[in-house]
Amino acid sequence: MFRVHPLFLLCGIVTAFTGDLPAFLTATVAAVQHECAHAFAARRMGYRLDRIVLMPYGAVVSGDISGITPAQELAVCAAGPLVNAVTALFFVALWWLYPETYPYTDTAAYISLSLALVNLLPAYPLDGGRALRVLLRPLGERRAKIACVALSAAIALAVMGFFVYTCARGEPQWSAAAFSVLLAAGIGGGGRYARVKFSRKKSFERGVEERRVALSADRTVGYALRFLRDDRYLVLVLFDGEEFFGEVTEEELLKGVDSGDWSQSLRNLCL
Numbered sequence: 001m002f003r004v005h006p007l008f009l010l011c012g013i014v015t016a017f018t019g020d021l022p023a024f025l026t027a028t029v030a031a032v033q034h035e036c037a038h039a040f041a042a043r044r045m046g047y048r049l050d051r052i053v054l055m056p057y058g059a060v061v062s063g064d065i066s067g068i069t070p071a072q073e074l075a076v077c078a079a080g081p082l083v084n085a086v087t088a089l090f091f092v093a094l095w096w097l098y099p100e101t102y103p104y105t106d107t108a109a110y111i112s113l114s115l116a117l118v119n120l121l122p123a124y125p126l127d128g129g130r131a132l133r134v135l136l137r138p139l140g141e142r143r144a145k146i147a148c149v150a151l152s153a154a155i156a157l158a159v160m161g162f163f164v165y166t167c168a169r170g171e172p173q174w175s176a177a178a179f180s181v182l183l184a185a186g187i188g189g190g191g192r193y194a195r196v197k198f199s200r201k202k203s204f205e206r207g208v209e210e211r212r213v214a215l216s217a218d219r220t221v222g223y224a225l226r227f228l229r230d231d232r233y234l235v236l237v238l239f240d241g242e243e244f245f246g247e248v249t250e251e252e253l254l255k256g257v258d259s260g261d262w263s264q265s266l267r268n269l270c271l
Helices: 006-018 021-044 070-097 099-118 127-139 141-168 174-185 201-206 221-227 250-258 266-270
Strands: 002-004 051-055 058-062 209-216 232-240 243-249
Touching: 002 006, 006 021, 006 051, 021 051, 021 058, 021 070, 021 099, 070 099, 070 127, 127 141, 141 174, 209 221, 221 232, 221 250, 221 266, 232 250, 232 266, 243 250, 243 266, 250 266
Parallel strands: 002 051, 209 232
Antiparallel strands: 051 058, 232 243
């Protein structure tokens, strides 16, 4: 689900008159690509992107990641910057093979690279801030939150200090001011994801094909979530080594998800 903030439209109109509309649209595409990468990574782990909101400074996501493991959350955080970095690398390779394309793709490459690097900063609402909080969680949730908030505030103040410095030199960098405001506004936390839920009522009314997947009984509930499809009814055929062990239906798998223990093996669902 996409939603457009009114200020996003206003910024687009302003850039149309200032001649910066191509860069604005390129940045928007890169930001949406970034968030879609988060959504794809989350979807493979049993979560879905709730919605993407286009903001003046890019895009944000919302949802709920309750139940996600630290390793999974780090993977979701890394997905966005990684995709932007790969996109920038693609353009560099394109320049190597076809140098004449540089004038047409340099803006897209620089924006993608900048988005990847900026999101690695350990400050909310950036991916680096969320990853830092996950890494500090063993110290206690409260201590981790305090440390992340303090570091985010320090970075926001540093960026604002840079903006003040550029103003003193007569060359104000308004992008730095906007970035500082973004960091200050997001100190409380970053985007979230929502757990996958299936309603089969309409599917069963029109008919849905069955999807059977052969899998080791030692695989976890979290791993098996990647095989769920909206247009297929899932049945897991479990094997212990090379011998048939049992079957797990979609309902049984989702009950395992609801239990909160995603690390349990699928064989437990057959007992």
